[in-house]
Amino acid sequence: MSSAQGRPTAIGESTKKHKVSFTGNRGLQMEEPLIFEGGRPEVSGVDLAEPEPFAMRLNGLERDTPMGLPGLSEPEAMRHYVRLSQKNYSIDAGLYPLGSCTMKHNPRLNEAMARLPGFADVHPLQPQQSVQGALELMQEVSHWLMALTGMSAVALSPKAGAHGEACGMMAIKAAIAARGEAQTRTVVLVPESAHGTNPATAALIGFTVRPVPAGPDGTVSAKTVAPLLGPEVAAIMLTNPNTCGLFESEIVEIAELVHQAGAYFYCDGANFNALVGKVRPGDLGIDAMHINLHKTFSTPHGGGGPGAGPVVLSQRLAAFAPVPFLRAQGESLQLVEDAQGTQAFGRMTAFHGQMGMFVRALSYILSHGVDGLKQACEDAVLNANYIKACLSDVMSLPFGQRPCLHEALFDDDWLKGSGITTLDFAKAMIDEGYHPMTVYFPLVVHGAMLIEPTESESLASLNLFIATLRELAFAAKNGEVERFTSAPHYAPRRRLDETGAARTPVLRWSPLQAQG
Amino acid sequence: MSTYYTKDHEYIRIEADHAIVGISDYAQAQLGDVVFVELPALGQSFGTGDQVAVVESVKAASEVYAPASGQVSAINDALEASPGLVNEAPQGAGWFFKMTLSDKSQLASLMDEAAYQAFVASLG
Numbered sequence: 240m241s242s243a244q245g246r247p248t249a250i251g252e253s254t255k256k257h258k259v260s261f262t263g264n265r266g267l268q269m270e271e272p273l274i275f276e277g278g279r280p281e282v283s284g285v286d287l288a289e290p291e292p293f294a295m296r297l298n299g300l301e302r303d304t305p306m307g308l309p310g311l312s313e314p315e316a317m318r319h320y321v322r323l324s325q326k327n328y329s330i331d332a333g334l335y336p337l338g339s340c341t342m343k344h345n346p347r348l349n350e351a352m353a354r355l356p357g358f359a360d361v362h363p364l365q366p367q368q369s370v371q372g373a374l375e376l377m378q379e380v381s382h383w384l385m386a387l388t389g390m391s392a393v394a395l396s397p398k399a400g401a402h403g404e405a406c407g408m409m410a411i412k413a414a415i416a417a418r419g420e421a422q423t424r425t426v427v428l429v430p431e432s433a434h435g436t437n438p439a440t441a442a443l444i445g446f447t448v449r450p451v452p453a454g455p456d457g458t459v460s461a462k463t464v465a466p467l468l469g470p471e472v473a474a475i476m477l478t479n480p481n482t483c484g485l486f487e488s489e490i491v492e493i494a495e496l497v498h499q500a501g502a503y504f505y506c507d508g509a510n511f512n513a514l515v516g517k518v519r520p521g522d523l524g525i526d527a528m529h530i531n532l533h534k535t536f537s538t539p540h541g542g543g544g545p546g547a548g549p550v551v552l553s554q555r556l557a558a559f560a561p562v563p564f565l566r567a568q569g570e571s572l573q574l575v576e577d578a579q580g581t582q583a584f585g586r587m588t589a590f591h592g593q594m595g596m597f598v599r600a601l602s603y604i605l606s607h608g609v610d611g612l613k614q615a616c617e618d619a620v621l622n623a624n625y626i627k628a629c630l631s632d633v634m635s636l637p638f639g640q641r642p643c644l645h646e647a648l649f650d651d652d653w654l655k656g657s658g659i660t661t662l663d664f665a666k667a668m669i670d671e672g673y674h675p676m677t678v679y680f681p682l683v684v685h686g687a688m689l690i691e692p693t694e695s696e697s698l699a700s701l702n703l704f705i706a707t708l709r710e711l712a713f714a715a716k717n718g719e720v721e722r723f724t725s726a727p728h729y730a731p732r733r734r735l736d737e738t739g740a741a742r743t744p745v746l747r748w749s750p751l752q753a754q755g
Numbered sequence: 756m757s758t759y760y761t762k763d764h765e766y767i768r769i770e771a772d773h774a775i776v777g778i779s780d781y782a783q784a785q786l787g788d789v790v791f792v793e794l795p796a797l798g799q800s801f802g803t804g805d806q807v808a809v810v811e812s813v814k815a816a817s818e819v820y821a822p823a824s825g826q827v828s829a830i831n832d833a834l835e836a837s838p839g840l841v842n843e844a845p846q847g848a849g850w851f852f853k854m855t856l857s858d859k860s861q862l863a864s865l866m867d868e869a870a871y872q873a874f875v876a877s878l879g
Contacts, residue, residue, distance in 0.1 A: 741813060742790050742839065
């Protein structure tokens, strides 16, 4: 006997082994099949009239087998997607300490502003005279991004961090080509403590990557950079604060050396949340930096809405910014779409960027004000240091007691000899209802655990998180190995076979064979 | 037959007319389950320290650097279907490629078995 989902209804060995209940559900946590497993071909949620007869113009290329659409009634289709959405974990559901990702609260005010019809319902191909308000908002966002970074120009169109990196590096490449050095300046320096996307971006744009080792304190020193510079170096890509959560304190000296060598300074701005209102990257000698609106300026990440990665540029690179860019023409604003007659390196996207993210970012900036932005930055750094201080006696710090910025980094030295790995510890956190922190990154730290609480968490929330991690740490030290190595115990799925998934991936769903 | 090691945990084993290159047991243990190995092309020439292969595990992707300069004379095709060989027998069936050495004196700058074991022990 099989249920409607094709699952056996008889109690056998397999059902006993894998299920906690007859249905496979746990309480109201539904065991949701794939939509193709639940559907029946004869069912439809809509009742459409037969189309008028028409002449087929596909010359025999029309399909002769059914498409295999699942066939669901409207309530079935709705429940399927609602149940899937309930499996999603988000910052709206709980603490999300994913280091290097700045998972912060997106204020509801942002959402209300983004849904104003004047912003939400405009079309990129509308006449520009009819969207002057939207263009003015883009100009206002540009103003704030330049003011907060101390830079001369901004390209709003890049869609996310790595896209912004590509934009900044293409501006650098264009500037080098304009100097007639395209053939000779082909190397980009990338410190080990930079974001992993940095070397990938440099390679994608056609540069050769030269790694820069980090010092024992986790940062890059000017002394290390100096001998790696030369007439073949186009740029350095530094992340500040770096992926160890540390401020690159020799950044000004490094910028001077880079400029003396005729190269440009790209800064990965993913961790800008730790600097807003405190440090202007332009003052540090940076030539290009992307800003993740979906991190620093609280717009949603990923599935919650597209990212946005505007790039700010120094005076030296401003002329090479891509189209489209905004230009005031008399009383009105105009998006310049044609690169001809300018030094713009080209364009990054079909249109002007993520309008909805610009609205949310401006809403965040204006509702916080200058003092509020500064306070958010200070709270984010304070929260990370609080976590670091409260856990440093039970977990181990790779770089000693030096204060961190927006994220606290631990290594796995404290787990040595316990038979428990960083991954096991992270999985046990799921059982406690916490999304794990970033693990095994940055690579320069063994068994890294990178925790970024952001300013969104209250003291009570931080205290519960810290108490949970302390309890887990004591359990690990007391030899409760099983609690970790077989975690998660309470999640809808137990430990996934990552090795099997990578070695023999099943990339396409196909129907289960009918069982007798 | 002697084996030498680099600080990046590649080994190079000298045989009669060629050398065999792979990653050490310590390296495979640190990487965790290996899921993919990108090997150099047959006949490819390289200098000491050049990136010649990539090894990818469930945890991370790492570059493999040439322990000495030379030319690839054979690659271990078996790794394509069974990357797990690198975990099971890193210095046996899990070898990466064979090469001809352009200058045997380069081996002097590498660590021998005893020196490498001491180096690994120092990493804690």
